[in-house]
Amino acid sequence: MNRSLLNSEVSRFITFEGIDGSGKSTQAKLLADYLSSKGIRVFFTREPGGGSLGEAIRADILDRRDIDIEPYAELCLFCADRAQHVREIILPKLRDGYTVICDRYYDSTLAYQGSGREVDPGLVHRMAMASSLGVEPDITFFLSVPVEQALLRLKSREKEKNKMDEEPFEFHSRVNEGYRQLIEKGTPRIKVIEASGSLEEIQMEIRRFFE
Ligand code: ADP
Ligand code: TYD
Secondary structure, eight states: OOSOGGGOOOOOEEEEEOSTTSSHHHHHHHHHHHHHHTTOOEEEEETTTOSTTHHHHHIIIIIOTTOOOOHHHHHHHHHHHHHHHIIIIIHHHHHTTOEEEEESOHHHHIIIIIIISOOOHHHHHHHHHHHTTTOOOSEEEEEEOOHHHHHHHHHHOOSOOOTTTTSOHHHHHHHHHHHHHHHHTTOTTEEEEEOSSOHHHHHHHHHGGGO
8 A cells, every 4th residue: 555546547436434424425425526636537336336237236225214124135135236236337337447446345244244234244244255356455444433323323314314323323333343343354455434523534544655
């Protein structure tokens, strides 16, 4: 990561991670705008929902209140969404020279399905990796914020809540713990961003990696 993105021709794959309400979508979009303003060709996308199967899968997992979805089924759906998203969108955009910014990627599966839903971690890991078709992020920003603060931010967000957002505090705590374990394992691509402060402070911390 010591190459300067702004001076580099090399396209990059940047992902954002964090618990719901951590502010990652806001920061991911701000970074996309910033890099675009520097003349970098940026493609912004998100999971779930990025590919052509994505919106249907997203609606089934997140919006349908009439199904009590089995955790293993949920794991399969997120992974199906990702595999299609990588093949249809992420990989072609990287090959075309775009910097791709993705709001959530396979670390979300490890944290949410592995730790949040407590599905067998070995299985979750294998499926999450397989769903990426071998496309790994170059850099991942993990927005670190106390669970209490994230849930307060969610409460004040105008966007309608989905099923995950409505999960109890304990669920979000387990997800947070899942991310922590991933970080403690020493995954160099993951940069922990202190995200309790203002939008501007957080964005400045993220931009430091592109100077
Ligand atoms: P996420 O994508 O992690 O769920 P969002 O980016 O959607 O989070 O932010 C959740 C809510 O918190 C939104 O209403 C957003 O405007 C607000 N928010 C985001 N970052 C901050 C911040 N640094 N300080 C205060 N509110 C914030
Ligand atoms: P979304 O509305 O995009 O929330 P956010 O803005 O917080 O990212 O909802 C996506 C939800 O799906 C979020 O709660 C995390 C969850 N999720 C998983 O459980 N597993 C996954 O593999 C992915 C990509 C997302």
